[in-house]
Amino acid sequence: MSRKLYDITIIGGGPIGMFAGFYAGMRNAKVQIIESLSELGGQVNALYPEKTILDVAGFAGLKGSELINNLQTQLDTMPEVEQRVGTKVTNVIRKDDHFEIETDQATYETKAVILATGNGSFKPRELRADNVDAVAEKFITYSVRDLKKFANQDVIVAGGGDSAVDMALMLEPVANHVSLLHRRNEFRGLENMVDKLKASSVEILTPYLIKQLDEIDGRLQVTAKKLKTDDESTFMADKLVVNYGFISNNKDLESWQIQPALNHHLVEVNSEMETSEPGVFSIGDQATYPGKDTLIVTGFGEAPVAINEIMKRLYPDRRMPIHSTALHK
């Protein structure tokens, strides 16, 4: 029995792959999304579902989980779009006039490929300090997935980037007390968020580096060195939220049969979002071009560009749509 030949296979079911799936459905493409994690939603779902996202056009602010739920609802309006979760793509092989997509579950055939693989697989950058392993399970977390778990607790957030600032502000109304501990005096968050931080009740502990962690009477004692001095201080907490960024691994792609040109492990694309491999497109965090910003809204804009270009090539006789009402009844 011959295998189904998809028009488009979207590899990666983060927010951008999800929106691309919906848009491809609007174009009546035979499309599948393949996602290695057990749920769609990418970084937003896995790393910051509780964070309020402020820069998605049309929303004055919505939680990461709300954005993903909305994208899922939108995607589900296109039931013909096949959503495969828990399926990791292990190779993409060019055949004469199509591609073979090898996964850890099955092999699929497709006329065009969209790489929406974000930063590939990712994991938080871990805290290194004396005795960290002994206290990790009880006290340390690398993401805030459920705010309720921090209710009435004394929380230290460690880190100085955008998301550390966001997390401290997010925890402030729920926790008993929040401190933000960072090794520099300056924070790298968006100016507006740093202003909010300064106006908040979050206690700022800088410039400190965590040296040792101990459990004392059922609480966490954080010993930190004040940088450029010999002073050490101890701070007590119920939870330590570490936000030192993420280590991502998108090197898997480099072992595939197709070899799109890369720039610092990101896939270079042209103005149609096509890579140096004809028929292979890339959108979202995985794709790069001069001036690229890795933002959700940027990726949303890239999806229709790639899909309309693919559909134009696959079905040159079809009229190019402009507005959604003309796309789908």
Ligand SMILES: Cc1cc2nc3c(=O)[nH]c(=O)nc-3n(C[C@H](O)[C@H](O)[C@H](O)COP(=O)(O)OP(=O)(O)OC[C@H]3O[C@@H](n4cnc5c(N)ncnc54)[C@H](O)[C@@H]3O)c2cc1C
């Ligand atoms: C803490 C934090 C806060 C952020 N805050 C904001 C913000 O406020 N506003 C904003 O615009 N952006 C923000 N971002 C960035 C935003 O999350 C990304 O731009 C967005 O997630 C990119 O979406 P994506 O779909 O391209 O990639 P991802 O979200 O990374 O999704 C890619 C998906 O591809 C899957 N995948 C990878 N390889 C394979 C494979 N071989 N087979 C199958 N599946 C695969 C991964 O499992 C993943 O689910 C933030 C990022 C972080 C980490």
